[in-house]
Amino acid sequence: MKKEKKYCVYCGEVIAQKHLEGKIRDYCPSCNSVFYENPLPVASSIVVNEKRQVLLVQRKKDPYKSEWCLPIGFAESGEAVEEAAIRELKEEAGIDGEIIGLIDVDTVENYFYGSLAIITYEVKKIGGSVSPGDDASDAQYFSLDKIPKLAWSSNEKALRMYIE
Numbered sequence: 001m002k003k004e005k006k007y008c009v010y011c012g013e014v015i016a017q018k019h020l021e022g023k024i025r026d027y028c029p030s031c032n033s034v035f036y037e038n039p040l041p042v043a044s045s046i047v048v049n050e051k052r053q054v055l056l057v058q059r060k061k062d063p064y065k066s067e068w069c070l071p072i073g074f075a076e077s078g079e080a081v082e083e084a085a086i087r088e089l090k091e092e093a094g095i096d097g098e099i100i101g102l103i104d105v106d107t108v109e110n111y112f113y114g115s116l117a118i119i120t121y122e123v124k125k126i127g128g129s130v131s132p133g134d135d136a137s138d139a140q141y142f143s144l145d146k147i148p149k150l151a152w153s154s155n156e157k158a159l160r161m162y163i164e
Helices: 081-093 153-163
Strands: 016-020 023-028 033-035 040-046 053-059 072-074 095-110 114-128 136-143
Touching (some): 040 053, 040 153, 072 081, 081 095, 095 153
Parallel strands (some): 040 114
Antiparallel strands (some): 023 033, 040 072, 095 114
8 A cells, every 4th residue: 555655855844734736735844845746657568479469477566466467667767668668578577678669658546556657668579588577477478369357457458559
């Protein structure tokens, strides 16, 4: 579950809430800092092989432990979202990839992480072999007509857009 802020990261005082700019926001009355809640950038990849099967990974950790999804993960500070998609693909599924194009951008509220901006790319495999990595217990290709229920609704949306 997403943790709430209790103390100001700048001065250590207790955070309050205040109506600012049309919204209730976390605010430090001691140092007048406002804490804006922005969506976290998340990158996911659609990789389809020559048999028209899509690569999915089975999640090893919560949230959605044991459920299937596209290779997906957070962009890190100083990293382009495209770079994050390629890095996460390698880390979770053992595949080296090259971005072909943007498929979808979706914003979702998640009970565990809060607000997310999920950016999904079509990615071409250029090396490596499929094997589950750090956050995955399994990685394999599925026929487009036999895809299991996916952990992230944004993954399901992006796959529908890709198939269309």
